Amino acid sequence: MSDLLEGFLGTSVEGKKSRVPAKLDYVQSATGLFLGLFMWGHMFFVSTILISKDFMYTVTKMFEGSMFFSEPQPWIVSAIVLFVFAVFIVHAMLGMRKLPITFRQYQAYKTHMGMMKHDDTTMWFTQAFTGFAMFFLGSAHLLMMAVKADEIGPYGSADRMYSDFMWPFYLLLLLAVEFHGGIGLYRLCVKWGWFEGEHAKESRKNLKKVKWAVTVFFLALGLLTLAAYVKIGYEH
């Protein structure tokens, strides 16, 4: 009964507003943190190709349970991918609430951004844009990995880049992930007051420097890794 009345009125019968939006923002932050940190780990694993094909192969097999099973078990990788996909969908669903969804909202934000020339305001637009792009890019990649987990490996992944001509797709995905994730992790710190210390303004400046350093580092690592797979694919 109270649900019906609250849904109808927009406040509880005691006149209180719902705290659900607060929880939703919290879950959006939590899923974003998970995905951001996951992408750091992910980049380190895929970039093992820069060390050697054998090392990358060993890492791949480790995720397929080589420590516990004699035969590779790619379903473990599929299961991890499906879990990440679920978190990704929840994050996308919650993040969607923030996007400009009418022309007027888009127009107002663009004008505001142009007038203010304020870094954090502009960075948000980049984040919104790359987030939107990842609805499609991220989903496509995750689906491919879920159904073709057994093909991950130094040659399988390289063929996907070169022979299947997927490298332009992965270049776009890399840019989207690194900008969206880097800005997102920075904003999480600002949003929840992490690493704030005594002087919040100074800390924010430093956080932003760290953010850019991390973005440049992962972009460089990502581009080198992508190039390495394309090269292997070309030679294979």
Next chain:
Amino acid sequence: MSRTITIRAMKYNPQSKLSKAHFAEYKLEETDGMTLFIALTKIRETMDADLSFDFVCRAGICGSCGMMVNGKPALACRTLTKNFPGGVIQLMPMPAFKLLKDLSVDTGNWMNGMSKRVESWIHTNHTVDISKLEAPMEPKLADETFELDRCIECGICVAACGTKLMRPNFIGAVGLNFGCMSLVACEDNCPKHLPLQSKIAYMRRKLVALK
């Protein structure tokens, strides 16, 4: 060494069917220590008696003269014209508030409505006996408690907020509210240097912790 500066001010009267939004240009001699308050007053006295803008204290205390100065919200009385080397200063009214005319917006009614909406007063069942002396408070605690009381309700944090501009129902830093996207332009433009970023983060942590 004086120079000629150009003030480009948006002019528009939403009340009039004949009025069309446009920019009016005024050229004037810059004087020592000239603020936008001085420049605008001179323009109104000598060039355009019809130009509307708000001022009361001209000392950064009343919070009446917030406007968009070359795209950024600022108090006109605390903005020196010499800080614009190009010598061209574009003025627009603050967005997010009801435009009255030209550079004049209604922040007062918005602040009042926001205050009522968030019930920004102390909610307590404790009754105070005003015949007794007030309970003393440690200076440090008083400083922390009254830090945000330095707010002059100029509306700059609201005009700086991209979230507010997309979602008119959003309450902005002055009311501290969920839905904030942490763009922190409120803090970066606050003329009183209030720690809005930290306080919003604090409120957010508190709100999530509530059962």
